[in-house]
Amino acid sequence: MHPVITVAKLCKTYTSGFRALKDVDLEIRRGEIFALLGPNGAGKTTLISIVCGIVNRTSGTVLVDGHDIVADYRLTRAMIGLVPQELTTDAFESVWNTVSFSRGLFGKPPDPTHIESVLKSLSLWERRDSKVMTLSGGMKRRLLIAKALSHEPSILFLDEPTAGVDVELRREMWALVRSLKGRGVTIILTTHYIDEAEEMADRVGVINRGEIILVEDKAELMRKLGRKQLTLELRQPLERVPDDLAGYGLELSSDRRELVYTYEVRGGDTGIRALLDALAAADIGFRDLRTTESSLEEIFVSLVSRSVSSDDKGASEIGGQARRGAATVERPTARPSNKA
Amino acid sequence: MNLHAVKAIYRFEMARTRRTLMQSIVSPVISTSLYFVVFGAAIGSRIQHVEGVAYGAFIVPGLIMLSLLTQSISNASFGIYFPRFVGTIYELLSAPVSYFEIVLAYVGAAATKSIVLGLIILATAALFVPLSIEHPAWMVLFLVLTSVTFSLLGFVIGIWADGFEKLQLVPLLIVTPLTFLGGSFYSIAMLPPVWQTLSLFNPVVYLVSGFRWSFYGLADVSVGVSLGMTLVFMAFFIAIVAWIFRTGYRLKT
Numbered sequence: 001m002h003p004v005i006t007v008a009k010l011c012k013t014y015t016s017g018f019r020a021l022k023d024v025d026l027e028i029r030r031g032e033i034f035a036l037l038g039p040n041g042a043g044k045t046t047l048i049s050i051v052c053g054i055v056n057r058t059s060g061t062v063l064v065d066g067h068d069i070v071a072d073y074r075l076t077r078a079m080i081g082l083v084p085q086e087l088t089t090d091a092f093e094s095v096w097n098t099v100s101f102s103r104g105l106f107g108k109p110p111d112p113t114h115i116e117s118v119l120k121s122l123s124l125w126e127r128r129d130s131k132v133m134t135l136s137g138g139m140k141r142r143l144l145i146a147k148a149l150s151h152e153p154s155i156l157f158l159d160e161p162t163a164g165v166d167v168e169l170r171r172e173m174w175a176l177v178r179s180l181k182g183r184g185v186t187i188i189l190t191t192h193y194i195d196e197a198e199e200m201a202d203r204v205g206v207i208n209r210g211e212i213i214l215v216e217d218k219a220e221l222m223r224k225l226g227r228k229q230l231t232l233e234l235r236q237p238l239e240r241v242p243d244d245l246a247g248y249g250l251e252l253s254s255d256r257r258e259l260v261y262t263y264e265v266r267g268g269d270t271g272i273r274a275l276l277d278a279l280a281a282a283d284i285g286f287r288d289l290r291t292t293e294s295s296l297e298e299i300f301v302s303l304v305s306r307s308v309s310s311d312d313k314g315a316s317e318i319g320g321q322a323r324r325g326a327a328t329v330e331r332p333t334a335r336p337s338n339k340a
Numbered sequence: 341m342n343l344h345a346v347k348a349i350y351r352f353e354m355a356r357t358r359r360t361l362m363q364s365i366v367s368p369v370i371s372t373s374l375y376f377v378v379f380g381a382a383i384g385s386r387i388q389h390v391e392g393v394a395y396g397a398f399i400v401p402g403l404i405m406l407s408l409l410t411q412s413i414s415n416a417s418f419g420i421y422f423p424r425f426v427g428t429i430y431e432l433l434s435a436p437v438s439y440f441e442i443v444l445a446y447v448g449a450a451a452t453k454s455i456v457l458g459l460i461i462l463a464t465a466a467l468f469v470p471l472s473i474e475h476p477a478w479m480v481l482f483l484v485l486t487s488v489t490f491s492l493l494g495f496v497i498g499i500w501a502d503g504f505e506k507l508q509l510v511p512l513l514i515v516t517p518l519t520f521l522g523g524s525f526y527s528i529a530m531l532p533p534v535w536q537t538l539s540l541f542n543p544v545v546y547l548v549s550g551f552r553w554s555f556y557g558l559a560d561v562s563v564g565v566s567l568g569m570t571l572v573f574m575a576f577f578i579a580i581v582a583w584i585f586r587t588g589y590r591l592k593t
Contacts, residue, residue: 014593052434056592074342077436088427092359093352104348105435147431 002066003027004155004186005051010060012046012210020046022210024060028155033177033187035197035218037300038207044190045085047207048157052082064155078107081153085160085190087140091133095124095143098132099150106151118146121176138165145176155186162196174200194300206300228293230261230272235285242282248275259286345437346445353419353449364415365457368407372461375403376468379525390527393556396469401552402524403465404458408483409490409519409544411457413511416450416494421501424590433592439585443495450491451484458483472555478563479554485570486547490515492577499590518544523552528560543573 005028012021020043028034038044049055051062053073062069064076090098099115119125122142127135135143141161148156158177162170177187177200191197197204198218205215214221237256248271251260263270279286357364379399390398423429432442465471473479493510501507522544528536539545540561550566553559559566584591 052430054430054433054592056588074436074438077434080434082430082434084427084430086427088430090428091426093355097352097355101348101352102431104344104351105431105437107342107344107436109344 004030004065005188006061006063007047007051008061008063010047010050010062011058012043012050012055013058020210021050021058021060024207024210024212026205026212026215028186028188029203031181031184031186032202033181033189033200034203034205035201036188036190036205036207037194037197038190042207043210044207045159046210048082048159048188048190052080052157053077074107078151079154081148081151081156083144083148083156083158083161085163087137087144089132089140089143091131093132094129095119095132095135095146096128098143099146102147103150106153108151114152115150118149121179122146123172138169141165142169142173145173149180153185155188156180158187158189160190162191162193170196227262227264228270228291230263230275231290231292232259232261232279232286233257233288233290234259235287238284242284244282245275245278248278259284342435342437342441345435346441346448349432349442349445350449350452353415353446354452356419357415357453364453365460368411368457369460369464372403372407373464373468375399375406376465383525390530391558393558394469397471398527398552398556398558399525400462400465400469400471401555402519402522402548404461404483405486405544405548405551406516406519406524407461408454408458408486409515409547410511412450412454412487412490413494413497413515414507415453416447416491417498417501417507418494419446419450420495420498421504421507424498425504429591439582442585443492443581447488447491447495450494451487454487454491455483458487474557475554479551482547482551482554482566482570485567485574486551489570489574489577492574492581496577496580496584499584502590515544518542519548523548523560527558543569546570 005026007024007026010021010024010026011019013019024043024047026047036044036047046055050057051064051069053069053076064079067075069076090101093101096115096119099119100110103111103115116125119128122145124139124142124146127139132140132143141163145158145161161177162173165173174196177189181187189197189200201218203215204218204221206213234257238252238259239256241250241252241259248261251262252258253260261272261275263272376396376399379395381396383395387395389395423432462471497507497510501509521539522542523539524544528539528545531539546561546566546569549560550563550570553563553566583589
């Protein structure tokens with residue numbers, strides 16, 4: 001089965017000279033939820049905008065279901081629904097009219113039953129006759145999704161879909177996205193909320209400074225790059241980690257009652273058995289133990305930091321003539337309390 | 341052709357006219373009525389006839405043309421500028437619509453509004469002065485061609501403008517003065533020879549002249565020249581619109 005979106009050697013240089021995308025290669029599989037992560041200015045919105053036809057590419061190719069986005073723009077655009085990052089709506093129109101307008105714009109004949117179904121699924125049915133300007137921020141966000149779904153797209157781009165929405169609504173949106181996936185819609189999601197990607201995505205792509213750093217199955221990514229920690233609750237507080245255990249890289253908690261052992265998930269031998277034997281030999285007993293694993297957020301920050309430092313190193317090796325300033329890695333917003 | 345999209349945009353634009361009825365229809369009608377009071381009653385009492393036509397009736401085609409030009413530009417420029425201003429243009433750019441369909445819908449809606457307005461002003465004028473239309477088909481032709489041509493100009497302005505001030509710049513500083521100096525309220529034959537010659541460089545002269553000819557059979561230039569010039573302006577603005585879409589000027593980066 002060929003991918004539903006194929007991006008090859010895609011470059012975008014704005015008239016200011018800024019290179020937003022550098023030889024981006026990416027394939028999106030049919031029916032998956034793909035999360036595109038990256039710090040601000042990484043190129044996420046530029047990439048989406050090119051695929052949707054809002055921004056011109058400088059070079060490279062983008063195929064949607066095997067069709068070129070420029071040569072066959074009617075075919076490709078009709079397949080795509082876009083929920084933009086900004087809350088851009090027609091303030092003076094009614095909810096019903098603006099959603100119906102979107103359906104017509106994408107070449108579909110009027111279908112009140114479908115519009116009704118979309119509005120109901122997004123809890124907007126009761127407000128169908130309200131002017132858009134009277135809606136709350138969360139409702140406007142849902143309205144943008146309703147507009148994007150009005151023409152029954154098979155591919156849906158969600159650019160920061162849950163920015164500024166409350167916990168309940170966010171969960172409703174996640175449920176909606178899952179139901180769309182269940183109907184075979186391919187979903188490409190950009191988000192700052194890593195927990196959202198962790199919750200929803202089948203695969204994750206990380207983009208930084210216009211380059212795709214990594215594309216991986218979410219579970220595989222977390223298995224490969226994730227690290228686990230084993231925390232041992234000691235029977236007796238320790239003054240310091242004994243020298244015999246130095247090779248395990250153990251950390252002693254500030255209250256001296258816990259030992260923390262960090263190990264790689266990948267590979268067969270985690271070293272836990274040897275550690276436990278060594279602890280027994282050193283006569284260090286423990287009452288309880290627990291394991292924790294790194295979140296996607298930690299993996300993301302680690303990847304982006306690594307990308308920035310390798311870039312800077314590369315620039316330095318060239319001679320530092322065009323050395324970029326130290327990039328700031330914006331830590332994505334974590335919302336642990338919202339996690340479903 | 342994506343007819344559903346053309347219909348959707350057209351209806352959307354026409355719906356805005358209905359929402360802003362005072363601004364779109366009532367306000368220009370009141371302004372035109374005031375012109376009749378000032379020019380028709382006050383000045384008309386001193387200038388009885390122009391080439392055998394009562395002055396009040398003589399200025400009707402010019403007044404309609406004045407509203408037609410300004411409203412066509414205003415409707416079309418606002419129609420495309422507003423989505424750019426609020427950001428909803430993303431939807432238009434990502435939709436499976438061709439440039440031709442976009443222009444057809446926006447310019448079609450703007451021209452429709454202007455034509456309806458022109459007909460309303462014509463009906464209003466009939467309340468003030470006795471009117472006759474010698475060549476109704478030509479009158480409709482000039483009405484339609486002028487509305488479409490200046491809606492195209494409005495579309496160009498709506499793309500070019502990067503602020504509301506610029507939307508008003510061309511209509512207020514260029515089109516309105518040219519209309520006033522283009523024989524709307526007088527025949528250019530009434531001017532000294534030098535000014536008559538200079539007037540021929542004013543494109544509005546050809547529009548007003550042709551339109552007035554369709555009413556009374558009076559023209560400052562021949563009707564063929566008027567029609568030809570109108571078509572030249574239309575072709576010129578179509579070429580600019582085509583260039584805008586080819587290059588993505590102010591629409592796509």
